[in-house]
Amino acid sequence: MKSPEKSTEKTPTTNEPFAFSAANLETYKELLTRYDDVESALLPVLHLAQEQTGWLAENVITYISNLMSIPEIKIKEVISFYDMFYDVPVGRNIVQVCTNISCSMFGGREIYQGLLKHFDTGYLTPTRDGRISLQKMECLGACELAPCMRVNDDFVAITDLTSAIHKLEELP
Amino acid sequence: MTEPIKTEVAKTEAAKADLVNLKWNGVDIQAEKGSNLLKAALDNGIEVAHYCYHAGLSIAGVCRMCMVEQDGNPRAFPSCNATCGEGMVIRNDTPKIKAAVEATLQFHLLNHPLDCPVCDQAGECGLQDYYMKHGVYDSQMIDKKVHKPKVQDIGKNVMLDAERCILCSRCARFTEEVTHTHELGILNRGDHAEITVNEELKNDYAQNLVDICPVGALTSKDFRFKQRVWFLKDVHTTCIGCETGCSVKVSQNKNGAYRVKPVYDHDVNGHWMCDDGRNIYKHVSSPTRLSSASENINGLFVPVDELSIQSKVKGLKPKYILSTGLTVEEYAQFFSSLKGSKVEVGLYTLPNLGADFDGILKRGDKNANLRGAKAAFAAAGFDSTQEGLDKILNSLSSNDVVYVVIPEILYNEDHFNTLIKKTEKAGMKLALTPGETLSTLRTFNYLLPVPSFLEKNGNIINHQGLSRPLRAGLNYGETSKDISYYGKWVNV
Amino acid sequence: MILKTDLYRSHGFLKGLYLGLKITMMTMLRNLFKHDRMTLNYPEEKYFYSDRFKGKHVLTVKEDGTLRCTSCMLCSTYCPAQCIHIVAAEDSDVEVEKAPVSFEIEMLRCVFCGFCEEACPVDAIRLTNEYEMSGHAEQEWVADHYELAFRKSLNNGKGIVSTVDDKDRLKLRL
């Protein structure tokens, strides 16, 4: 669920139609063979689409809806339900900071607020150069690295705000 | 096209499965084995609070109001997800359950906006009804309520207010199971969950959403702010929109009729009705409806005394063209009023419109009482076919007077206009209009008011051959006489 | 001042007459010179009833001058004389959503019982202590919402602002 700061006005829909790249189409076909029905492949397909375009806009939804003949409202429901599917434009790198019990004990929340102030951005809104989107997440399952942060797909051990900012400087 | 899923209609009466008897709050009730426990309680008139359960939809089990306790089962469980078994002892009046329902209702009302003064559902709202019985009268909720988008027009005459929604998912299940159009869904997670429509509503049964929504989240745009429901009285009658003949109730008071809602009818329409049927009340109390006999003076209709019309018509040979929207009793009375005099009577049947069956309820054949009419014509020995009508129309001459009963609901005006053009040759033309005075009636000499479907008691025969009653509500057109009154003019 | 009957009997006719006249003369002189007499010279001197008095209705307004009434019809439902007729319609401001297009009270039918005041959930209608409602027979006796809310006597045409608002109600509770 997006946290309350999620803007409620209609997200800007890029109008040119979306389509899977050739490679993604292959993986899509292979994905279908894994399941006994088409709907079960929805989550992996949405992951695939998000890796290709960064975030899931209206045109992505209509494309997947026609491709898998799933009603659009069902896809919108799924996208808005899960934290890792984004229906708002996000930066190139997704930085998830854990603010749950073990990490908050070691300053996870202060680090998250500090990063927001440092990059002067809000929940999930990309920084001006479109490089980073910060996301406040619940327990990321790496409590021994508390306070823990995830950058794109890997865990990053940080000790405090300065080490976190240092780690994010190197990102492309 | 998928097998028409008429809810419970096509289902032949299953052999009476063996009945089981169970105790509910100490009262013995009987129910079919394996049937829904909550349905059994409601059928036996036991009051069980419920929001998400609806007999015509699947079980969601999310509102958690119908919790019951069973001897030997420590945990309370929702009765809508349980089936009837032999000798079950169920209680929903124990203090534990009462407290649970009270707390759950407070949870329902927690983020519910204080909209009762401006909400159309007030008076028949599920929250209001249960609040009186199960309410926590001193709520401790002093925080800011969660806000969601209010006043949204989602098309097809339905307004959505996501803040009032208690997320019982009845509407989402309706668009998924009954109309298979998947237009409504619940976005987001937790208490930011919100009912939304995908672009807009497109199906023909959208206004059923307004009926099944237990709160004021989905309200009808046509009825918006028109009247408070406690000022209205319901008249149970039948829809004359097409040959299905759904059982409906029309809410009306002395100022007029305001809305039409379906009534559960096991054999014909189940719980639903189509959107076209929702407008059948409009002509009954509309200001442009003919209220007294009137004469056509170069295009303007001026009220005139009936007797003067009778004198004008004397001596001409009368011919009648009846519509298919009349009741069986009216046909019988009309034919008996002719008392066997040699006169030609034709039947104007409306043309077939759109698909002959849309898979749920709507049918293309718009003649409400076609079978009743054909039977009455045959009994009285008149020709009810199209050729018979054409024969009468072609043989019209200047010394004939033709009475045309205008169909109450005209979906296809130009087909009717061809009929009117054909009657030009007659010497004197009289129109018996139950509905509004249409512009095309200018060619008629006289207009005579006749009662609309909401002002007469009688029966019509629907497509299955079942007779469905029409009941008169508050009659406003006191002056209008029924068809047989004009039938007597034959021997004047 | 109760005449003592035994006094009158014991002192004979003349004394009784004298006592009666004395009381009348004293009252007359006092009224002439001390001005505490009961009568009011209406219309120069008017009697002001307390707020409890149930007189002519007023439709209160919000700070921005619009009617507070949401046309929820509770007053017309509760009115024993059924003399309140309201027509509701969509309001331009989505926050308000519903407002009365016309609010009429048939002043001749109204029994001034104050039930509408009790029924109103948002303190939109009150009975003021105004009692001057006389008029000619052919006069239009149905008070529309303009007269009920913005007549001269109400804060000379600007209407009476009622304070019950969501913000205030929440503030009160906290």
Next chain:
Amino acid sequence: MKNTANNKDYALLSYHHIPGVHNIDIFERAGGYETMKECFNKEPEAIKEEVKLSGLRGRGGAGFATGVKWGFFTKDRNAKKYLLCNADESEPGTFKDRYLVEKNPHILIEGMIISAWALATQKGYIYIRGEFYQQAMILERAIKEAYAKGYLGKNILGKGFDFDLYVHRGAGAYICGEETGMISSLEGKKGQPKLKPPFPAIKGYRGLPTMVNNVESLAAIPWIMRHGAAAYKQWGTEKSPGTKLFSISGDVNKPGVIEVPLSTSLKDIIEIHCGGMRNGNKLKAVIPGGSSAPIFNAEDSYIVKMDYEDVAAKGSMLGSGAIIVLDETRNMGDVLKWTLEFYHHESCGQCTPCREGTGWLESVFKRREKGQAHKSDIDLLDKTASSMRGQTICALADAAAMPTQGMIKVFREELETYVSASTKK
């Protein structure tokens, strides 16, 4: 006392000391997949019997005996059915499955193959949470190796038994850790739990019988089958036998995952296996089984034995075995605030008591920030929590209510001072 953690002949981490054991050849050289081959000669019923005898209890959180759960499964071998591995692991404080799968994915795959053989499921999915991307890739590679070796796919080891295994990534929702929530998510819908009855063993994924087990439960199957149920019972007590992975975090010198026999005392775990309290602070409280387990104060923590019965006796639950240690510098009000914020964020929104209740519980702490909370709000918390329990489809409402009531029972004064601390009088 000898450091009994991570002993080589324990059930789960016995291969963890071998470098590169995620590669199938090294895993086989160390004795991997032998048990699987032996089991294929055994009768499936015998395997089920052995697991039942071992008394292995579900390691996901409820602690329901795996053998009994397998007993509910349909016996009809050629009916279409599924075996799901619950690797969602979103319970705050829990990271044991990640630690297990990261280093040694094959033990899970071997466990699933043996279970599939016993239960005759044709297809299996490992539902792993979306955030564990690298772990999903590790599992994906391990499964490819297993397919290459012929341990998966059609006609495994020539026994005419085929079993396909795939990895399915979730997308960040704690509710998908709940059995039926995961099934809804696997069906491509919102991960909202389904009504029970019918239970998944009878009507689960796509309406077919589905067996859902936790990673740790499935990973223990190979050891049990190799050494027999009796050997497994040598650890732990009669009712909670075997070893358990504990993920310890918070104020300890060496947070991490340890494998110790059940009913090891919490005192030993903290002092011996985790190197004692961080910079020597005094222990104040311990959350024994993840965020949904009510909290222990210092006295209980020292005497409790970490097994299902003793922890339950002390009023909490072993849950997923995630121990969060809190020293005296920690403030219990903060801990409860974070827990309730977690449950408010993660409630799936289906049932009204949980959807609105979790929001309301957390609103008391939001009011505290604005300085408008009062001491009486603690009673409101308690009353709301108790009216949420047992009213919903899944146990998230209970998981939100129990820690609240537990915290109020143990640290009531501290909560009251915390809540009314910043109220501007």
